[in-house]
């Protein structure tokens with residue numbers, strides 16, 4: 001066991017040791033930690049729907065009507081009507097023939113990639129794709145070619161040089177989780193069509209954010225019918241837990257029969273599914289939530305950029321401040337806590353060494369005034385730590 005002890009010593013020495021902080025959610029954007037209240041700028045609860053009375057009631061009603069656990073995997077113990085109904089609603093929202101719910105977004109990626117790609121096949125994967133995509137590639141029996149982040153010249157060259165008689169899959173985050181920038185999906189699709197490759201996009205951070213009424217990147221770029229696999233999660237804008245794949249009827253039937261993370265895991269509980277279905281209904285009925293989210297993101301980004309901070313990303317609610325050293329990112333996180341702000345310090349292995357950052361996320365549930373105040377604090381602390 002000494003090996004593991006050594007490993008822990010090493011990560012502590014490098015300011016990379018991590019453990020979950022115990023927090024109490026007071027509402028969608030305020031949390032309590034050890035008795036102190038913070039404004040959270042670290043959650044993926046983009047639309048604040050975790051605390052929507054409608055969504056909460058849907059979850060409670062589902063527990064009372066259907067019990068707590070689902071009892072088993074859907075293929076062996078039977079499929080609950082709530083799952084089917086959510087899948088229908090997701091397919092309709094994403095503009096696809098069908099959808100399939102997985103237990104997490106992580107499992108959707110791992111199960112789908114390993115089911116679609118076999119021996120002799122090639123995967124082309126953006127270097128900043130989410131860990132669940134990377135793990136799906138590792139678990140598949142195909143070979144993975146990593147292309148430079150959002151670099152279409154590099155992707156085109158790698159496709160041209162690939163000389164692969166097997167299947168080809170290009171996979172990308174829609175909105176990159178730690179950078180907040182958007183994949184050039186229109187260009188990826190054109191290249192895929194030129195090279196007879198399939199396209200898979202992970203819209204974990206794009207649903208509720210991009211496209212009409214938050215329908216995601218395929219809608220944002222007007223690519224209906226040209227992207228083979230759309231992955232999403234129920235855990236961010238949809239305020240619950242779980243993941244899904246949206247695509248053709250045939251794709252979904254194939255995954256039901258082939259994706260091991262779907263086949264061999266107990267289905268999501270009724271309350272979880274009911275909450276996601278209700279959040280989706282709220283999103284469809286209130287697309288203004290997406291407008292408010294994007295306004296909040298634009299306001300925060302504008303304030304930080306005006307102060308000279310090195311802020312990455314596009315128009316999305318993920319606003320990373322690049323810092324570099326892990327220890328400095330932790331120091332900034334601690335300083336902000338002193339001022340009542342809870343912001344994640346992102347360090348390796350989530351990002352590469354030297355790319356530590358503060359990952360600010362805003363929500364539609366934030367009030368404009370509290371974001372203005374938060375931006376002032378972030379700027380003041382950045383100056384104190386000589387980041388600007």
Ligand SMILES: Cc1ncc(COP(=O)(O)O)c(C=O)c1O
Nearest residue numbers: 104105106130177204233235242
């Ligand atoms: C891009 C991306 N894909 C997939 C996931 C995994 O989703 P889940 O948390 O539902 O497992 C995440 C984040 O957690 C993510 O950021």
